[in-house]
Amino acid sequence: MRGLLGLAAVAAMLAMATVDANADDASKYPDLKGVWNRVGAPRWDQQDRTYKNAPLTPEYRAIYEANVKDQEAGGQGTDPTYTCLSPGMPRIMNVYEPMEIVVTPDTTHILIEHIHDSRRIHTDGRPWTDNVEPSFRGYTIGQWEDTDGDGRYDTLIAETRFLKGPRSYDSTGLPFHVDNKTVIREKIYLDKSNPDLLYDEITVIDNALTRPWTVTRKYQRERTRFPIWRESLCAENNTHVAIGKDDYMVSADGLLMPTRKDQQPPDLRYFNQARK
Amino acid sequence: MLLQRSLIASVLAALIGVATAAAADDSKYPEWRGQWRRPPGVGIQWDPTKPLGPAQQAPLTPEYQKVFEASIADQRAGGQGGDPTFTCIPPGMPRAMTVVFPMDIIILPEATYIIIEYSNQVRRIYTDGRDWPKEAEPSFLGYSIGKWVDEDGDGKYDVLEVETRGMKGPRSFDASGLPVHTDNATVVKERIYLDKANRDLLIDNVTTIDNALTRPWTVTKKYVRDRNPIWFEYNCTENNRHVQIGKDNYYVSADGFLMPVRKDQAPPDLKYFKQGQN
Numbered sequence: 418m419r420g421l422l423g424l425a426a427v428a429a430m431l432a433m434a435t436v437d438a439n440a441d442d443a444s445k446y447p448d449l450k451g452v453w454n455r456v457g458a459p460r461w462d463q464q465d466r467t468y469k470n471a472p473l474t475p476e477y478r479a480i481y482e483a484n485v486k487d488q489e490a491g492g493q494g495t496d497p498t499y500t501c502l503s504p505g506m507p508r509i510m511n512v513y514e515p516m517e518i519v520v521t522p523d524t525t526h527i528l529i530e531h532i533h534d535s536r537r538i539h540t541d542g543r544p545w546t547d548n549v550e551p552s553f554r555g556y557t558i559g560q561w562e563d564t565d566g567d568g569r570y571d572t573l574i575a576e577t578r579f580l581k582g583p584r585s586y587d588s589t590g591l592p593f594h595v596d597n598k599t600v601i602r603e604k605i606y607l608d609k610s611n612p613d614l615l616y617d618e619i620t621v622i623d624n625a626l627t628r629p630w631t632v633t634r635k636y637q638r639e640r641t642r643f644p645i646w647r648e649s650l651c652a653e654n655n656t657h658v659a660i661g662k663d664d665y666m667v668s669a670d671g672l673l674m675p676t677r678k679d680q681q682p683p684d685l686r687y688f689n690q691a692r693k
Numbered sequence: 694m695l696l697q698r699s700l701i702a703s704v705l706a707a708l709i710g711v712a713t714a715a716a717a718d719d720s721k722y723p724e725w726r727g728q729w730r731r732p733p734g735v736g737i738q739w740d741p742t743k744p745l746g747p748a749q750q751a752p753l754t755p756e757y758q759k760v761f762e763a764s765i766a767d768q769r770a771g772g773q774g775g776d777p778t779f780t781c782i783p784p785g786m787p788r789a790m791t792v793v794f795p796m797d798i799i800i801l802p803e804a805t806y807i808i809i810e811y812s813n814q815v816r817r818i819y820t821d822g823r824d825w826p827k828e829a830e831p832s833f834l835g836y837s838i839g840k841w842v843d844e845d846g847d848g849k850y851d852v853l854e855v856e857t858r859g860m861k862g863p864r865s866f867d868a869s870g871l872p873v874h875t876d877n878a879t880v881v882k883e884r885i886y887l888d889k890a891n892r893d894l895l896i897d898n899v900t901t902i903d904n905a906l907t908r909p910w911t912v913t914k915k916y917v918r919d920r921n922p923i924w925f926e927y928n929c930t931e932n933n934r935h936v937q938i939g940k941d942n943y944y945v946s947a948d949g950f951l952m953p954v955r956k957d958q959a960p961p962d963l964k965y966f967k968q969g970q971n
Binding site for chain 1 (some may be wrong): 817903910923930931936940949
């Protein structure tokens with residue numbers, strides 16, 4: 418009888434250990450499945466639409482104002498994405514198209530159809546290294562935290578370095594410093610009272626700014642059993658044409674056209690044929 | 694005594710059951726993490742066992758053989774032929790599985806994600822038992838439904854069978870412009886599995902059924918794994934010097950001027966410009 422009780426006790430202990438192992442792997446991360454849509458317009462600061470309060474240095478305030486004038490005249494200013502260049506970080510988190518978040522123990526994948534906006538947040542404990550090729554999305558290391566002590570992770574803290582340019586915060590052309598030494602820190606978590614609302618508190622540290630600048634992006638979850646992920650391709654039917662430093666457009670009837678009043682046509686010195 | 698033996702048996706069975714359940718949940722899928730890339734020396738032609746171009750011996754219909762030959766002639770003259778990707782539209786399926794730049798595979802019970810750096814393509818292979826949708830917007834990658842198979846009966850899945858429908862164009866099999874039919878009624882079937890002798894070799898038997906072909910065409914793609922990857926970013930549109938204006942393609946020279954791609958190519962029509970032409 419004692420032997421039987423002992424065996425039962427061992428069985429119970431092993432069973433608990435096995436369940437805990439499963440629970441540890443499967444449920445220690447928050448449920449971030451589903452389709453996440455941005456809340457509001459894809460503008461960096463949705464309160465300060467003209468960015469008059471953006472903490473830009475005087476030098477970059479002047480660059481921004483020149484960019485605004487250029488855009489008003491028909492140009493693209495300092496927004497580089499019209500040729501389908503990646504928006505890069507942190508602009509990717511404007512979430513132009515719906516976002517999917519796939520959590521695995523070593524990486525959290527953020528998948529967004531827009532241009533080249535998918536990113537990896539490495540959560541495998543790797544250290545920072547200098548041997549990283551700069552990229553538009555940068556290199557991101559993160560760690561999960563259990564901030565409420567309930568045994569489950571609820572917050573993903575991430576830092577992104579090694580960015581390249583040109584980048585801007587959004588389509589207004591609000592610029593980053595050309596030195597591309599931007600560092601981005603994020604705190605990503607679900608709303609405690611609404612698990613279908615996700616926050617990303619994004620802090621940008623950049624030499625075009627007078628201080629770190631934090632905004633909070635929100636995303637609303639759509640729980641669809643079989644979501645359809647629409648393919649969004651900037652390069653398909655993109656009518657913007659960049660020739661050297663000038664930008665043009667292709668008209669609906671397939672001909673080159675100016676984007677600014679009195680814009681010169683492109684220099685055709687390399688063509689032998691008679692011009693039209 | 695009989696009761697004791699019976700109880701012991703029950704406890705042992707319960708233990709085994711728990712262990713089995715744990716093993717089934719955690720390990721029933723194969724381990725495909727890491728970075729997968731084309732093996733060294735393998736090019737970007739569709740059938741990797743044959744050279745690019747006519748040597749692919751693609752089973753094209755007579756009509757599409759002519760389309761292919763015209764593509765090759767145009768490419769020889771400086772054009773892009775039937776390869777539409779020079780403007781950075783994605784290659785789509787099945788060409789995505791050439792994996793020009795490395796891929797990442799994430800397996801979840803409801804879907805297998807294949808993330809390919811070339812053109813930032815994210816394939817979702819749905820394994821949640823869904824039916825084909827009645828309506829789905831065609832896409833370059835198409836819509837993929839898969840199912841896992843335990844071929845060797847060892848209790849673990851080892852083969853992912855996939856079917857992809859709902860593609861759009863223009864697409865080609867590879868950079869030679871080897872064409873698919875303009876009706877885009879392509880169906881792609883795949884069997885994806887690890888090599889039994891080398892767990893760092895992934896095999897994809899890709900069968901394409903398309904109206905440009907006289908029969909289903911199967912090629913075998915292979916990928917080797919790097920378990921400590923460095924992921925680099927590839928942006929097609931960065932420094933892309935190809936310019937398309939209407940139906941014509943041009944190039945931007947190193948010094949930033951528009952230039953022809955063919956001998957005696959006419960410049961673009963500048964009728965919308967007011968200023969004096971150059």
